[in-house]
Amino acid sequence: MRGKSSGTEIPPLNTTEPIRRTALNRVFAVVYTCAIFALLYHHVETLTIRGRNPLVLVVSFCLLLSDVILALMWATTQAFRMRPIHRREFPGNLQKVVRPREFPALDVLICTADPYKEPPLSVVNTALSVMAYDYPTEKLSVYVSDDGGSALTLFAFMEAAKFAAHWLPFCRKFNLMERNPHAYFSSSSSTSTHACCSEIKMMYERMKVKVEHVVESGKVGDENITGDREREAFSKWTDDFTRHEHPTVIQVLLETSKDRDITGHFMPNLVYISREKSKTSPHRFKAGALNVLLRVSAIMTNAPMVLTLDCDMSSNDPQTPLRVLCYISDPATRPNLSFVQFPQRFRGLSKNDIYASEFKRLFLINFLGMDGLKGPNYVGTGAFFCRRSLFGSPSTLISPEIPQLHPNHVVDKDKPIHESPAMLSLAHHVAGCNYENQTKWGSKMGIRYGSLVEDYYTGYLLHCEGWRSIFCNPDRPAFYGDAPTTLVDLLNQHKRWAIGLLEVAFSRYCPITFGIRTMGLTGLAYAHYSFWPIWSIPIMLYAFLPQLALASGISIFPKVCHH
Numbered sequence: 001m002r003g004k005s006s007g008t009e010i011p012p013l014n015t016t017e018p019i020r021r022t023a024l025n026r027v028f029a030v031v032y033t034c035a036i037f038a039l040l041y042h043h044v045e046t047l048t049i050r051g052r053n054p055l056v057l058v059v060s061f062c063l064l065l066s067d068v069i070l071a072l073m074w075a076t077t078q079a080f081r082m083r084p085i086h087r088r089e090f091p092g093n094l095q096k097v098v099r100p101r102e103f104p105a106l107d108v109l110i111c112t113a114d115p116y117k118e119p120p121l122s123v124v125n126t127a128l129s130v131m132a133y134d135y136p137t138e139k140l141s142v143y144v145s146d147d148g149g150s151a152l153t154l155f156a157f158m159e160a161a162k163f164a165a166h167w168l169p170f171c172r173k174f175n176l177m178e179r180n181p182h183a184y185f186s187s188s189s190s191t192s193t194h195a196c197c198s199e200i201k202m203m204y205e206r207m208k209v210k211v212e213h214v215v216e217s218g219k220v221g222d223e224n225i226t227g228d229r230e231r232e233a234f235s236k237w238t239d240d241f242t243r244h245e246h247p248t249v250i251q252v253l254l255e256t257s258k259d260r261d262i263t264g265h266f267m268p269n270l271v272y273i274s275r276e277k278s279k280t281s282p283h284r285f286k287a288g289a290l291n292v293l294l295r296v297s298a299i300m301t302n303a304p305m306v307l308t309l310d311c312d313m314s315s316n317d318p319q320t321p322l323r324v325l326c327y328i329s330d331p332a333t334r335p336n337l338s339f340v341q342f343p344q345r346f347r348g349l350s351k352n353d354i355y356a357s358e359f360k361r362l363f364l365i366n367f368l369g370m371d372g373l374k375g376p377n378y379v380g381t382g383a384f385f386c387r388r389s390l391f392g393s394p395s396t397l398i399s400p401e402i403p404q405l406h407p408n409h410v411v412d413k414d415k416p417i418h419e420s421p422a423m424l425s426l427a428h429h430v431a432g433c434n435y436e437n438q439t440k441w442g443s444k445m446g447i448r449y450g451s452l453v454e455d456y457y458t459g460y461l462l463h464c465e466g467w468r469s470i471f472c473n474p475d476r477p478a479f480y481g482d483a484p485t486t487l488v489d490l491l492n493q494h495k496r497w498a499i500g501l502l503e504v505a506f507s508r509y510c511p512i513t514f515g516i517r518t519m520g521l522t523g524l525a526y527a528h529y530s531f532w533p534i535w536s537i538p539i540m541l542y543a544f545l546p547q548l549a550l551a552s553g554i555s556i557f558p559k560v561c562h563h
């Protein structure tokens with residue numbers, strides 16, 4: 001089947017192609033539905049006719065319950081099978097349609113929360129991998145939110161800013177594909193090709209030793225502080241500074257307007273933020289952190305395109321923003337586009353992946369199905385947002401409480417941040433822990449509060465508002481992240497997800513009622529996730545019931561001769 005091009009006279013930036021087995025899927029759904037009804041009929045019959053014995057009654061009821069849940073879950077998965085599509089994008093054609101000068105600016109928001117669970121060096125690697133994007137540098141800003149409020153993380157970023165002056169030109173010179181320094185130096189390509197590689201590798205190793213030493217010792221000692229600016233920054237960490245109670249710390253580590261790399265080329269902006277925390281105000285976990293990042297970035301750069309990343313998820317392809325532009329610059333896909341979502345891919349999974357951490361169905365297969373509807377859900381990382389979509393529905397823009405946060409506000413580029421105390425003090429103000437009181441942040445604006453899975457909830461509400469999203473799944477994975485590696489971590493993650501999803505399922509925005517009413521099949525797809533934790537009921541029942549029934553001599557499956 002030929003792909004449908006979305007432009008006519010301009011070269012195509014992207015194509016959409018329906019997946020061929022869709023018709024078969026629909027026929028299968030009809031047949032299967034009939035089979036499910038037959039099975040449910042059998043259960044009801046057993047309950048009413050043969051259910052004299054109380055034990056048989058209980059067993060039959062449990063089986064009926066299990067099968068109703070399984071049938072419901074099966075019905076919700078049909079949403080993914082009705083209209084799956086494949087998309088392709090052609091970044092090579094982009095230059096013919098938009099000039100790099102006209103590319104929109106990009107703000108990258110990275111969240112980290114704990115210097116011991118999420119080593120600063122790995123966060124730094126993530127940041128360096130996106131700072132080295134093949135994108136006009138003066139349009140690129142990286143904001144890091146440190147919810148751990150750790151001087152160790154700030155120290156690592158100060159070192160990273162110095163290393164970046166060497167690393168970015170190195171990536172450009174040799175046109176590296178792998179721009180995460182750790183991944184690059186551990187791969188074989190780093191050893192063979194480039195002569196000056198050993199020099200930069202040494203530099204990286206020196207930074208690594210320094211950062212790891214500081215993390216191990218648990219504090220930034222005087223010997224590690226080189227200048228007055230650094231000393232002033234670390235002076236915020238007084239004795240009463242704890243991760244749960246501290247003032248806002250914002251450090252502009254690199255600035256496009258003044259910092260140059262070793263070849264004299266611009267550097268992207270790099271800003272470290274640790275928002276104010278107080279035990280008496282809710283911090284709303286990652287959702288709160290992202291909203292602070294949205295506000296601080298609005299004040300400093302206000303880029304129309306915003307990438308959110310978890311600290312463990314680094315770029316694996318420097319062309320990724322250009323792929324996104326293939327959708328954002330295309331008049332056919334741009335209307336109502338809220339975000340372009342890349343799948344979460346994981347490095348270092350064991351060959352057999354015994355905990356099924358790859359989540360292939362969640363992040364790849366189901367997304368193809370949702371992409372043919374209103375688009376994939378937001379998974380918290382690897383998503384490029386149009387900033388405007390976080391401020392109300394496509395038709396009604398919600399104005400934030402101060403004009404500087406408005407998505408159309410233009411930041412005065414001639415005035416560098418370091419020369420603008422007013423800008424810095426406003427940035428501190430919007431990162432305050434009480435700033436959001438009596439505002440629409442978290443309810444109508446930004447990342448939404450109300451569920452532990454803020455990503456799922458926010459994407460869902462955006463879709464309900466009328467926005468759509470696009471799934472971009474290039475052959476070379478755009479990002480690689482870390483999956484939980486121990487059973488305890490995995491169980492904790494699943495527990496958090498289960499609670500968060502049920503919070504949505506039992507809210508007034510329940511996808512089965514509100515979701516399906518507002519957006520049909522997409523609502524059904526969302527219902528599949530929000531009710532995902534109830535899989536546990538049939539699984540538990542089917543795991544134990546047959547054995548118990550057998551032991552007490554009850555037959556639970558129909559005999560062929562019964563019918």
Ligand SMILES: O=c1ccn([C@@H]2O[C@H](COP(=O)(O)OP(=O)(O)O[C@H]3O[C@H](CO)[C@@H](O)[C@H](O)[C@H]3O)[C@@H](O)[C@H]2O)c(=O)[nH]1
Pocket residue numbers: 111112113114118145147284285286289309310311312379380381452453454455456493
């Ligand atoms: O108070 C907090 C808690 C977490 N984080 C950051 O949030 C990210 C995700 O947290 P993690 O503990 O790694 O959760 P996971 O379950 O692995 O994350 C998945 O599930 C989350 C909730 O649905 C999504 O936000 C993530 O993007 C998605 O990768 C990390 O970068 C953390 O640093 C914060 O910034 N502040």
Ligand SMILES: [Mn+2]
Pocket residue numbers: 310312482
């Ligand atoms: Mn994670």
